[in-house]
Amino acid sequence: MSVPAQPLTIKICGLSTPETLEAALAAGVEMVGLVFHPKSPRFVPPKEAAVLAARARGRAEIVALIVDRAIGEVTELVEAVRPDWLQLHGRETPEAVRALRAATGLRAIKALGVADRHDLAAFAAYDGIADRILLDAKPPKDAAYPGGHGRAFDWSILAALDRTSPFMLSGGLDPANVAQAIAMARPWGVDVSSGVERAPGVKDVERIRDFVVAARAAAAATTEAGRT
Template identity: 40%
Template sequence: MMMGHKESATIGIKICGLTEEAGFDACVAQKVDWVGFVFFERSPRNVTATQAAALSARHKGGPQRVGLFVHPDDATLDHVLNTVALDVLQLYATPVRALAIRQRYGLPVWLSQPVATQAELPQRCLVDRLLIEPKPPADATRPGGNAQQLDWDLLAGWNPTYPWMLAGGLNPQNVAQAIRQTGAPAVDVSSGVESAPGIKNPDAIAHFVQNARSSKFLS
């Protein structure tokens, strides 16, 4: 049974953690909706603003460019945005800080919302989109990108009226089931389409996109 709010009949697809040309080109070829650049040094997918700009310059138009930041200060955001054009800022931050960033830079802001229980599912969204993902392990060195799968049963009966995206442990094999079970209007994948940390597999990207897009026909 389908649950959750659908933005449209088309599933939004984001491939995060792009670091190299083959992965970026595969995202363009598969016509994904968003590509993500990670600006966080502890991540194996970390890129500099210059590296992100070089990748982005490979194709004009196409997927929207999303910059992922972990509790960034204004100096960090200024440097990145002065080097590479981004369409969306994805944040690990407090809601208050996220709103301040949205006001300062005038760009859509997505806020990561790690959850472990149904009670933690947010009933409202103060920014442009929430990313629902599992809470990281206690010994994790980063707040996301840990290849953990969210317990999809937590989303049973949850019907948000705002844009959101499902993240955490998705891959080509489980993405269709995840969409059917949760009603997610959009999905975010990183390690699930990699051949090594930070190295995207073009075939895996193609299979992920195909399975995500076909999920609505299998409901």
């Protein structure tokens, strides 16, 4: 896989308070994620999310994470919150991704669960349909929600990924391992949630800052290594 041609995109997902949102924005992240899956500990009601989105608008791109929602529900959510992206973190088919993009006019990130190299076969079905594909670790079988479990997968399997579109990486990332993940996977972007928390759904300001610093340094080092 080639070195990304543009700077690394960093997304902090599951933000739910003004303090932690401001910490992410102050750190210079490109994307902030708001979770609209009620079973998640990071769930934010649309009215509260609209207030957070207003604070972030023009400072970072706003991502609305949804799971297997009907088009009507999604369009109502989009009208209330006005995100820049949809992140589809359920079992949405390529046809559903295409329909949601058309109905909302928004760009879409499609999350794919990965446990081993066989799961990478799904990439081709969404390549060119979703604007970005997010490779995330598969959740535990009994999980109530699909992401944010602090699990990682073997990033070395991505070396054989046949793709034409850039991808984002998630799953078990934290300030201590994000540099290794970037060096191995060479993603377009990284997405973190539980790795910058002190408890499920409770973001930590210092961990957010540490994650961004570590990711930026790793991206710079990886880019420089690709030039030599």
